Amino acid sequence: MMQFSETPLLPLHHEISSYSNNVTMNKNPFHRTRPLTGFPTQKAIGGFGDANCMEQLLVHCANAIESNDATLAQQILWVLNNIATPDGDSNQRLTCGFLRALIARAAKIGTCKMLTAMAQSNTNLTLHTHKFSVVELASFVDLTPWHRFGFTAANAVISEAIEGFSVVHIVDLSSTHCMQFPTLIDLIANRPEGPPFIKLTVAGATADVPPVLDLSYEELGSKLMKFARSRNVGLEFRVIPSSWSDGYASLIDQLVSGDRKLGVGEGEALIINCHMMLHSIPEETFRTLFLKAIRGLEPTIVVLVDEDADFTSNNLVCRLRSAFNYLWIPYDTVDTFFQRGSKQRQWYEADICWKIENVIANEGLQRVERLEPKSKWVQRMRNAEFRAVPFSEEAVSEVKSMLDDYAAGWGLKKEEDDLVLSWKGHNVVFATAWLPA
Template sequence: MERSAWPKNLSSSGKRTIQDLLHGQNPTKKLADLFDTHSQTSNDTGQPLFAGHMVVNVLGSFSNTLSLSSSDQSDEVLQVRSNACVRSEVSEGSESINTPLPRKTSNTQIRLDQNLIDGGHSRRTSDQKSILDRKLPVWSRQSLMEVATAISEDRAEVAWQILTRMSAIPPNPIVKYSERKLMEYMLSALKSRVSPVDNPPPVAELFTKDHLLSAQSLCNLSPCFKLGFEAANLAILEALLEQPSTNKLHVIDFDIGLGGQYRDLLRALSTRQAGNQSTLKITTLADIFNGEERLRMVGDRLSKLAADMGVRLVFNIVSQKLSELSRDSLGCEADEVLAVNLAFKLYRMPDESVSVENPRDELLRRVKGLAPRVVMLVEQEMNGNTAPFKVRIGEALAYYGALLQSIQSKPWTVESERARAEKGLSRKLGNSVACEGRDRVERCEVFGKWRARMEMAGFELKPLGQHVVKSMKEMVGKYLEHAVKEENGGVCMGCGGRTLTVASAWH
């Protein structure tokens, strides 16, 4: 640009900036042309790629420009590594020529990534640098998947460096709450996976009273879990109606929890008995984690509620091995409708991938031998059992992201209950991601796999009545972003387009 063409109000520093930029155009163009020529020829370019002096010229012009334009501000920190060099490869030889860049001594320093210096022509032998240099948002699902990839390929050091980088930077405050919690829980779980000694993963915690309370809070807050139990109750009542000659219902529950499902079942029986008192017998099994004392407390609470509602309740606690289960040992009678409730039970039982005893299939075989009128299966819809580790991480991100969104659907919830539910979710996610073998308690499957397993055990799918589906759709209507649909013989409950739980009936 000629000086006569400069605006009158242009400062002297501005004029010098323009001059330096114009000065840098020529070596920059030459450098680009040289790289293009070198990359487009298949073998020998006819000359080695000596580009060091041109890089220095370009950087020099940019450095001068930056120093002038920022003279009234604090120093920029864009630093060139002191050992940075231009590396070129000669096609017919094995040597590479390194041309060192002069170190900047001015207050303004330029940070130049090695990718720019190499011009994209040097071939890295380290996957670690490739991952760490990738321009990803620090707190993102994609960054977490990079960690999963590194772990899957036995590159624990790379995984730990990405996790360390993520931990050093707080999450973006504009990201919605459920997504921030998901990132936090997954980050903690992956740390436990890479360094379990320093970050012990949750195992025994999944069998504590605190986690039991968390599970109850989760069922209270997430419509998908609540609807799963409601579907089980409706199918059990439907089986009772199929035998109008009796008003005795016997439910065998292998994991009764705090008994919340049966409070709703008692209410339903109370409204249907029409002068003829109904009898509900509940048989539950005690084990090392579900002790008789706790189960007795659950039975006492339910007995009091049943008395208030005018329903006769018989609550039995049985301590037996799976191999000892029979109709006689469980107190089954000929004049009662027998139902088995497997709501959120099977996924916590080891299968053939964990144990040669395969308790999961053993339980199904024993249940089949009881000849129940209906068996209710309610499970979380997530491919988290035998899937490869990287697939499990992707599934966990999608599933728990939607589940955290689901429990945010009731803004009037007491904060302590929400915090308790979220703590339980963090333990579940942590165990699913960080543990293997018997320590991995969380082993969810998708409905297709449950269906195959049930059929192999001799069960047949029992379609749920239309009134069951209709009732559930009416219930979910008041919850934003939640939906109920029928699919492949099961009733699916989901949030944000993701199925979270599936209920199905079998006989």
């Protein structure tokens, strides 16, 4: 089990001074860089394999890049390049992702010309995210409970909330392209009083944020409606072009409009389903306005599922530390179900690398990964005049049963009214449900 401590940042010379300076340069992206006196031999490089040491090297490198110390940055990157192999253990692969992200940041800043040239000349730094078919994506999200936990918890509370309604309007803000809903359709298809008619309104996801689909949302909607018909469930599917960058303002406008096609109809159950997308809203003002607008719609229930971490700091080093001490989890879990070198593992880790690069290399609206801890969202929902709804024993039982399909390291925590997915005791994803207060 990997453990990460809040180790104080040591001076760089303290970490490397005990190593020999007799270095044989290999052919690598940093072959032009001559290591400073005191940098390790190839044999001694193995001593840097500890996760805490790798984290400190990354922090030193980030500080060097931010202070435009190109010489120091290049020397640290040389060490990192030799210890952080893309096909090594989970620590090494995690660090390789951050190495790639730091070089991308240096290239974007443009102040370290040598690093910029390295980034442009090294094809190994290019991210290749896979475009999934619907079948591939469905299998992909089933690999771990990372998404299935939220799907299962949300579907359980939604199915309970819509009892007695003949029409259900679901507004979906999800990063997984409606992969949640086949299971929900199956869940309600055999309702004793007959299944409700479902109006599904989807905010179109950003095209370049993984996972990426290889078909349009219109094609996706057609497939989903066909599936619903096979279960004797009526389904309307709508996509509203809307952006997280303005807090989904156009989506809200159309929901509150008098347009009977898009607006919320009288007597309908209104479900707001937020699965790992609200954190992309870039400003606190927009987040507050979005929740207040949703509150004004008097929804039947709001489900909020997201990753339990904090990527919001404006300080690069703080952000790097937080991301490093959270994103070791998917690298650690992937070894439980993928063999080294498999195509599926490459797809999985490319998506994690995209997230790392977005957190580290980008600022402003380009940085969409702005995760916040559960406590922050709980307070924000309360401020917007929502009250938490506890998950029923049946819902908890369903989540526990789902986790039985996965490795023993996955666990479930109950924190007040909320559910939290954990890996080896570390919080991963939280699920919360809310009613208008």
